[in-house]
Amino acid sequence: MGMETVSTNRAHGGTQGVYRHDSTATGTPMTFSVFIPDHAPGARLPVLWYLSGLTCTHANVTEKGEYRAACAEHGIIFIAPDTSPRGDAVPDDEAYDFGKGAGFYVDATQAPWATHYRMRSYIEDELPGLILREFPMADLGRQGITGHSMGGHGALTIALRNPDRFRSVSAFAPIASPLSCPWGEKALNGYLGADDRTAWRSYDACALIADGARLPELLVDQGDADTFLDNQLKPALLDAACRAAGIPLTLRMQPGYDHSYYFISTFMPDHVDWHAERLKA
Template identity: 80%
Template sequence: MTNTIRTESENRAHGGVQGVYSHDSEATGTAMTFSVFVPHHDEGARLPVVWYLSGLTCNHANVTEKGEFRGACAEHGLIFIAPDTSPRGEEVPDDEAYDFGKGAGFYVDATEEPWCEHYRLRSYIEDELPTLIAKEFPMADLQREGIMGHSMGGHGALTIGLRNPDRFKAVSAFAPIVAPLECPWGEKALTGYLGEDRAAWRAYDACALIADGNTVDELLVDQGTADQFLDEQLKPELLEKACADAGIALTLNRREGYDHSYYFISTFMLDHIAWHAERLKRG
């Protein structure tokens, strides 16, 4: 496959350009779509990058259309990249449930049939897409990267950030799945994609990674107290304990009355963008 991008759309926004692009991915063996917001900048300038990973049933479009990040990114001079959550296409295996298969890649490299051929989101996010961004967006400074995400994408952001602490200088999440080994969403997805060996799951569980010695200096998490998934699936108190035990500075904001939706995310997106900007500009 040729790793060049196709422009699906580009629109002027907040003085910059909101683009949607696609390419043929070697990691997934499918076409993949992602969005990139590039704020206005001086010629030759190099801008920090924030990656945003979306949750179950979502793709690049959810945060691009509802995340309300562009004004803050323009103010702080940050590039904002939103990949898809799974491979797509008729050749890609799927499941009837919303929490497995298409739209539910869980940011893993699957090892089980029939998922292992295409469901390779870890390799896609950690390796292939950054290489493509570096080639196609010369203003992107990939020495200054942050990562954030929501729900399943919060799980992705935390685990990718913890596995790559030298790369990501800021890691944050909205209502993340912090311990997939301890919740129904995680147990279903990791069993399906990785098999029954729970030891193999630990690379994809933020609390397990921390317990196993992976660390970052600090984390920012926002969690709504009216989130319908709070007690059964999200369990932020487990991350709180893991960080306390490991000496990681966790800012866990419990937002009274907020649910799991983009009304919640968009309300606190500006806080997260400013938090990332402060840390990325130190570099």
């Protein structure tokens, strides 16, 4: 399985690349971006994964996330995958919160979604394998993960299911409990079916924690002017789950900030700094 270089650009003393490959997990071409700071020959750099939210591709954070200066300062590789399979043969939905751009980081089990919507396998298994082969400077022994909204849900659940893989975990305005909000109810019902809601629990951070999954600590930033705060995101549920489990959670409610990349880009350097402390320890 080869990898195509779509573009490369110099930025902040590093190289911002965009790449495409044929995915066996999704059965489609998949595009992702990688920022690699300049480094000495043979050096290996820690990796920070970023998972994007509803309607997004790799391009949103790549163009608007403002992570490169901090990643260059700390010598951290930044990887941004897509949010769903793409292509004319991939089933879609007219709504923005289901189908293309809304893969929810699950492996779908229901027709017609099950064939291509396998973002859990893609993010947890296939893409890390590709990174290992194609980017020898990436040290996958030192990984962190973060994400926004649907991608914050993805980051939290992937880390909770793979606690030995990630040294650091954070999120921006994550969907804290898909079991408890309209976005999650729609996505999990559509992709996984309504017959066995217990299968949904592996895609809900609060449920995973209640079922025994643990992480050393979490950092979450949330804007208090986010229009999705009370109906969809519900950070108080994550706070309660972490308190009950004894997981240290730093939940920062940021006054006046909304759900957009103006919010994300403002606090992205803080998150990169936070991950750097743990990835380089």
